[in-house]
Amino acid sequence: MRRIAPDRDQLLAIVAEVFREHGYEGASLSLIGEATGLGKGSLYHFFPGGKEEMARAVIAHIDGWFEDNVFAPLRDSADPQAGIGHMFEATDSYFRSGRRVCLIGAFALDESRDLFAGQIRDYFGRWVTRLAEALARSGHRPGEASELAEETVAAIQGALTLARAADDLDVFSRALRRLRMRLGLSVKI
Amino acid sequence: MRRIAPDRDQLLAIVAEVFREHGYEGASLSLIGEATGLGKGSLYHFFPGGKEEMARAVIAHIDGWFEDNVFAPLRDSADPQAGIGHMFEATDSYFRSGRRVCLIGAFALDESRDLFAGQIRDYFGRWVTRLAEALARSGHRPGEASELAEETVAAIQGALTLARAADDLDVFSRALRRLRMRLGLSVKI
DNA sequence: GCGACATTGTACCGAATGGTACAATGAGTC
DNA sequence: GACTCATTGTACCATTCGGTACAATGTCGC
Numbered sequence: 001m002r003r004i005a006p007d008r009d010q011l012l013a014i015v016a017e018v019f020r021e022h023g024y025e026g027a028s029l030s031l032i033g034e035a036t037g038l039g040k041g042s043l044y045h046f047f048p049g050g051k052e053e054m055a056r057a058v059i060a061h062i063d064g065w066f067e068d069n070v071f072a073p074l075r076d077s078a079d080p081q082a083g084i085g086h087m088f089e090a091t092d093s094y095f096r097s098g099r100r101v102c103l104i105g106a107f108a109l110d111e112s113r114d115l116f117a118g119q120i121r122d123y124f125g126r127w128v129t130r131l132a133e134a135l136a137r138s139g140h141r142p143g144e145a146s147e148l149a150e151e152t153v154a155a156i157q158g159a160l161t162l163a164r165a166a167d168d169l170d171v172f173s174r175a176l177r178r179l180r181m182r183l184g185l186s187v188k189i
Numbered sequence: 190m191r192r193i194a195p196d197r198d199q200l201l202a203i204v205a206e207v208f209r210e211h212g213y214e215g216a217s218l219s220l221i222g223e224a225t226g227l228g229k230g231s232l233y234h235f236f237p238g239g240k241e242e243m244a245r246a247v248i249a250h251i252d253g254w255f256e257d258n259v260f261a262p263l264r265d266s267a268d269p270q271a272g273i274g275h276m277f278e279a280t281d282s283y284f285r286s287g288r289r290v291c292l293i294g295a296f297a298l299d300e301s302r303d304l305f306a307g308q309i310r311d312y313f314g315r316w317v318t319r320l321a322e323a324l325a326r327s328g329h330r331p332g333e334a335s336e337l338a339e340e341t342v343a344a345i346q347g348a349l350t351l352a353r354a355a356d357d358l359d360v361f362s363r364a365l366r367r368l369r370m371r372l373g374l375s376v377k378i
Numbered sequence: 379g380c381g382a383c384a385t386t387g388t389a390c391c392g393a394a395t396g397g398t399a400c401a402a403t404g405a406g407t408c
Numbered sequence: 409g410a411c412t413c414a415t416t417g418t419a420c421c422a423t424t425c426g427g428t429a430c431a432a433t434g435t436c437g438c
């Protein structure tokens with residue numbers, strides 16, 4: 001049995017950070033090479049498709065993390081409220097309380113969206129759907145659950161933007177606290 | 190009296206659209222030249238500071254539009270509810286019901302934020318402050334008004350992201366409808 | 379040590395990048 | 409027509425871009 005995965009995981013994490021900070025166009029191969037310590041030879045060995053394949057792999061990597069740590073708990077928790085609580089904790093931790101920005105959300109905004117439209121739509125679509133299902137199971141009427149889910153995911157994205165614009169992490173914390181309350185969770189102190 | 194403003198206005202509008210679609214890094218001088226019909230000679234004549242000055246002027250231009258059409262009505266309307274209603278109409282119209290993305294929000298996300306941090310913080314800060322004041326004047330307690338304003342502006346940004354990600358304009362319309370309701374406005378049919 | 383293959387460094391490619399220099403043109407004033 | 413100054417097109421600059429080619433390594437099973 002061969003082990004490629006672990007190194008590739010942390011490689012993708014580093015590349016993700018470069019895309020996150022500089023955007024798709026702004027993340028040059030030299031920046032990526034510098035951050036990963038890999039030359040073009042290695043980079044193109046692991047990602048023969050070049051920059052576009054790197055971005056695609058990074059999105060899939062992030063998507064996988066959310067699938068495991070957010071979407072699956074939303075779907076599988078016996079207690080839907082517990083699943084939703086789990087979502088907020090994972091979200092707060094992933095975005096480092098607002099220090100980090102959503103790569104996929106950023107990609108959605110500029111013209112790189114066209115390249116990755118399918119992956120982007122999938123990611124957000126699954127997030128909203130899974131959350132809506134959990135809300136429905138916890139007592140909301142279906143239509144209401146759907147709107148509330150969409151509103152919640154959008155609020156998280158907006159809070160990330162605003163927190164970064166204001167350079168104030170509390171913006172994100174406040175948003176999460178309000179969302180927990182609105183979704184009927186007890187807010188931890 | 191000399192008239193420079195009108196041409197410069199529509200020039201800035203075109204340049205803004207290029208930045209909006211391609212981001213700061215992605216908006217190359219050749220794209221800008223192509224969109225405006227101007228060569229580098231003219232471009233650098235109007236913006237001696239190059240690309241950075243163009244972006245700065247574009248942000249200021251957008252900021253000015255919001256000052257006139259959103260922030261001022263929020264501050265000056267005798268009836269604060271009317272001012273808030275005006276804000277939603279102007280916002281919906283500016284973002285073309287979700288077809289357009291917020292340039293300043295997009296700039297806030299990637300590394301170009303560092304270049305324009307001050308302008309970006311100003312823009313969002315004034316939006317939140319003006320809205321909070323209007324909400325306070327319409328009866329909300331100050332702390333509550335402040336949180337509600339922050340929540341509303343973030344919700345608009347998030348809805349723009351999500352609408353674009355899902356490639357579904359209704360996401361934005363639904364968000365605006367919910368916000369109007371939450372802020373106590375009658376929703377138009 | 380051998381062969382197979384994964385990994386890497388380096389040199390290189392044409393194209394595009396942001397930016398500069400400057401001469402030519404435009405239009406309006408006197 | 410001459411002067412002024414805003415505007416423009418073009419050629420050019422060094423640098424960087426994403427990407428390719430390939431020989432030189434490393435690393436493993438055998």
